[in-house]
Amino acid sequence: MTEWRSSTWMPSLLAAIVVTLAALGYKGQDRNWDLRNYHLYNPSALVDGRYGEDIAVAQLQSWHNPAIDLPFAAMVRAGFPGLIVSLWLALPAFLAIVFALRTIDVCWPQQRNAWRTLLCAVVAATGASVLPSIGTTFNDAVTAAGALAALWWIVDSTGKRGVWATWLPAGAMAGVAAGFKLTGSIYCVGLGVTAIACGRLREMPTRTLATLAGGVIGVLASAGPWALVLWHEHGNPLFPYFNQIFQSPDALPLPYNDTTFIPHGIDALLVPFHLLVNSARFSESKLADPRVLLGLVALALLARDAWRTHASGDETRIRVGCVALFTVASFASWIVLYGIYRYLFAVEILCSVLAAVAAFRWWPARWPRWALLIPLAIVLAATHRPRWGRHDSFTTPMVDVRFPELPPDAMIVTSTTHPVAHAIPYLPRGVPAIALANRFMAPDRCTRLQARAEQRVRAHEGPLFLLKEVFNQDPDPMAERYRDYGLEKSGACLNVDDSLKPLELCPLEKARETPVICAPPP
Numbered sequence: 001m002t003e004w005r006s007s008t009w010m011p012s013l014l015a016a017i018v019v020t021l022a023a024l025g026y027k028g029q030d031r032n033w034d035l036r037n038y039h040l041y042n043p044s045a046l047v048d049g050r051y052g053e054d055i056a057v058a059q060l061q062s063w064h065n066p067a068i069d070l071p072f073a074a075m076v077r078a079g080f081p082g083l084i085v086s087l088w089l090a091l092p093a094f095l096a097i098v099f100a101l102r103t104i105d106v107c108w109p110q111q112r113n114a115w116r117t118l119l120c121a122v123v124a125a126t127g128a129s130v131l132p133s134i135g136t137t138f139n140d141a142v143t144a145a146g147a148l149a150a151l152w153w154i155v156d157s158t159g160k161r162g163v164w165a166t167w168l169p170a171g172a173m174a175g176v177a178a179g180f181k182l183t184g185s186i187y188c189v190g191l192g193v194t195a196i197a198c199g200r201l202r203e204m205p206t207r208t209l210a211t212l213a214g215g216v217i218g219v220l221a222s223a224g225p226w227a228l229v230l231w232h233e234h235g236n237p238l239f240p241y242f243n244q245i246f247q248s249p250d251a252l253p254l255p256y257n258d259t260t261f262i263p264h265g266i267d268a269l270l271v272p273f274h275l276l277v278n279s280a281r282f283s284e285s286k287l288a289d290p291r292v293l294l295g296l297v298a299l300a301l302l303a304r305d306a307w308r309t310h311a312s313g314d315e316t317r318i319r320v321g322c323v324a325l326f327t328v329a330s331f332a333s334w335i336v337l338y339g340i341y342r343y344l345f346a347v348e349i350l351c352s353v354l355a356a357v358a359a360f361r362w363w364p365a366r367w368p369r370w371a372l373l374i375p376l377a378i379v380l381a382a383t384h385r386p387r388w389g390r391h392d393s394f395t396t397p398m399v400d401v402r403f404p405e406l407p408p409d410a411m412i413v414t415s416t417t418h419p420v421a422h423a424i425p426y427l428p429r430g431v432p433a434i435a436l437a438n439r440f441m442a443p444d445r446c447t448r449l450q451a452r453a454e455q456r457v458r459a460h461e462g463p464l465f466l467l468k469e470v471f472n473q474d475p476d477p478m479a480e481r482y483r484d485y486g487l488e489k490s491g492a493c494l495n496v497d498d499s500l501k502p503l504e505l506c507p508l509e510k511a512r513e514t515p516v517i518c519a520p521p522p
Contacts, residue, residue, distance in 0.1 A: 119376065
């Protein structure tokens with residue numbers, strides 16, 4: 001194949017389009033747990049004025065920043081076909097792959113051709129984090145796109161732009177992504193370490209300051225407005241997270257972070273090897289992926305090669321050093337903070353393309369290029385991916401929920417750990433939804449928000465209905481906690497036509513003497 005000029009974007013764009021569309025067609029339409037819990041509900045509640053009327057129906061995630069999901073919710077509520085919505089949702093993954101491809105083109109222009117670009121794109125798009133996430137509402141691709149755009153900007157700016165013109169925009173890109181989704185903070189850590197350690201020592205203070213300034217600007221732009229809302233409503237700009245610091249009376253004084261998958265001790269150093277074994281160490285669903293291990297080994301070899309090769313030059317060494325620092329620091333912060341593999345989207349892409357670049361770099365000249373399909377097949381065979389809830393096909397509209405006719409003075413109650421909030425936006429205006437028990441609410445957690453929910457239900461004089469999933473085989477510890485509030489089913493349940501998950505509405509009645517669990521809020 002002919003060599004491509006390093007300045008052209010077209011090969012990267014074409015390769016990313018091909019693999020993204022292929023992945024989307026293979027995986028189908030999204031219906032994951034998070035979509036059914038909060039990705040549709042939160043932005044819809046904001047637009048429909050349900051915030052303040054509903055209480056915690058999307059569980060712990062009821063207060064996640066809805067800004068990034070506004071376009072998705074608008075398309076779904078307008079009845080767009082699932083394929084069109086899925087293409088929109090796949091856009092961030094496409095951008096993440098493009099920026100990763102461009103980064104390696106700038107850092108390793110030698111042997112760059114169509115075969116390498118396509119191989120890198122295929123390996124990047126088929127990982128255990130990336131492939132199941134393409135075209136979904138998870139938004140891990142959004143944080144990855146921002147992080148990888150920042151990394152590309154840094155390596156592309158080396159030798160061409162000044163310190164502020166390089167690091168301020170990079171910080172802003174990563175900051176915007178992290179503001180939309182807090183888990184993007186691991187890439188802000190990676191970028192911060194890169195700013196401190198990558199480049200000329202005399203420029204280190206300026207690099208650090210520029211990156212910090214850009215990050216603050218980016219976070220304020222994407223998260224600032226919603227943080228002000230949360231501060232006004234709950235006294236915690238990150239509510240309910242870090243509530244051990246902010247002490248909002250609406251939640252317990254807890255951090256509310258998931259530490260289930262964080263490795264400790266020697267396991268933290270063995271994560272790349274643990275990822276070779278199909279297990280649930282780093283996800284609710286089993287997965288395995290050799291890309292991180294292969295990518296880290298490839299990065300070490302490529303960095304050593306850049307430092308040993310006299311012809312590399314200072315600029316090439318700085319570029320390679322930036323990629324190495326960003327990758328390793330982001331991976332290390334992920335180990336410390338989360339351990340949930342899905343959040344490793346950007347690192348997995350980087351490790352994928354680095355492994356492919358190393359394969360091209362040291363592939364024996366006497367062997368044909370097409371033989372690279374053999375190690376590619378081995379990597380694909382060693383990868384086990386979660387499904388994370390997908391339709392095999394695309395539907396029109398993407399989400400369709402139809403409630404039976406409800407009285408205008410009705411109230412919906414939820415008592416479940418399963419996601420049902422996606423149906424709430426399809427309720428008639430004026431019909432509120434109150435969660436009495438879920439992963440965030442519980443009768444024995446007497447917060448101000450819990451007391452407010454109890455008071456709202458107690459004071460309601462119209463019909464009450466319990467919204468629940470049908471025929472769910474998983475044990476639900478909150479399924480009947482509504483009884484703690486003196487509520488009982490009072491008739492046959494009504495079917496809710498729901499394209500995502502079978503739901504039903506069950507009439508409730510109050511006992512003559514309902515217990516007071518929490519005192520009324522002040």
